[in-house]
Amino acid sequence: xxxxxxxxxxxxxxxxxxxxxxxxxxxxxxxxxxxxxxxxxxxxxxxxxxxxxxxxxxxxxxxxxxxxxxxxxxxxxxxxxxxxxxxxxxxxxxxxxxxxxxxxxxxxxxxxxxxxxxxxxxxxxxxxxxxxxxxxxxxxxxxxxxxxxxxxxxxxxxxxxxxxxxxxxxxxxxxxxxxxxxxxxxxxxxxxxxxxxxxxxxxxxxxxxxxxxxxx
Numbered sequence: 001x002x003x004x005x006x007x008x009x010x011x012x013x014x015x016x017x018x019x020x021x022x023x024x025x026x027x028x029x030x031x032x033x034x035x036x037x038x039x040x041x042x043x044x045x046x047x048x049x050x051x052x053x054x055x056x057x058x059x060x061x062x063x064x065x066x067x068x069x070x071x072x073x074x075x076x077x078x079x080x081x082x083x084x085x086x087x088x089x090x091x092x093x094x095x096x097x098x099x100x101x102x103x104x105x106x107x108x109x110x111x112x113x114x115x116x117x118x119x120x121x122x123x124x125x126x127x128x129x130x131x132x133x134x135x136x137x138x139x140x141x142x143x144x145x146x147x148x149x150x151x152x153x154x155x156x157x158x159x160x161x162x163x164x165x166x167x168x169x170x171x172x173x174x175x176x177x178x179x180x181x182x183x184x185x186x187x188x189x190x191x192x193x194x195x196x197x198x199x200x201x202x203x204x205x206x207x208x209x210x211x212x213x214x215x216x
Contacts, residue, residue: 035186036130042193043123049200050116057109060211064102067095098211105210112203119196126189 030036071092078085 032130032133032186035190038190038193039123039126039130039186042190042197043120045197046116046120046123046200049197049204050113050120053109053113053116053204056207057106060102060106060109064099068099071096101213102211105207108203108207108210112200112207115200115203119200122185123189126185129185 074088074092078088
């Protein structure tokens with residue numbers, strides 16, 4: 001009975017509503033399942049990098065601006081010819097340089113966040129392709145079962161013109177759905193992932209180098 005229900009000719013609207021509620025069937029032994037997992041792994045890494053940059057931006061600004069209010073009081077307290085005044089002058093100069101360097105480097109963080117957003121959006125398209133592929137395979141599986149059922153009916157009851165026409169229509173629908181089983185976006189998203197993530201990490205490192213190199 002369950003098998004007969006699967007191959008029964010449900011109206012398309014009912015079948016689509018059922019898919020919307022339960023989700024499309026997944027392809028068993030999917031040859032692209034490993035790529036799907038790799039895409040998710042890349043997503044998690046991009047999300048972690050983005051969170052790092054988002055946390056770094058306000059903290060960096062706070063770190064740079066924190067000592068600025070000390071400059072005038074320290075300079076007044078350690079006036080000219082007072083013990084330690086040259087060291088205080090040097091300290092204030094270095095901290096001020098650090099603050100300016102940090103502000104100049106903030107644009108690099110903005111560019112890095114934009115790069116990560118671009119990668120995330122591209123991966124989103126790949127995930128949408130996987131979703132469309134799941135729907136297409138579910139549709140193909142549905143029509144394959146209908147075709148097999150119709151063939152059995154024809155074999156048992158003899159050829160019927162209406163039945164043959166129905167079979168031909170469903171075979172065409174099956175062929176159409178097969179054309180949708182493509183994973184091109186997934187391949188494009190994963191092809192250069194090592195280089196792309198490496199460039200993002202290098203950009204993050206460059207920020208630290210740019211900000212702290214004044215301390216050497």
